[in-house]
Amino acid sequence: MNNDLVSIRERGLNALLKELGPSGMAQFMHQFDKGSGNYTEEREDLLKDITVDDIVNSIQQRKTTLL
16 A cells, blocks of 8 residues: 555656646645644643633624624
């Protein structure tokens, strides 16, 4: 299976190169970044003080604003 993944990656990169050219291919590839950090920990820290009631109230306020 590993060889299949290598082949698929190679074919995909060749298709990008053919369709977009070197510059377009590079721009496309830069859109995908593995990132860093721990998303789960960061999300839990960011949302630790937010309750379901806070979310409901926020939704209701937005609905009122849009009407």
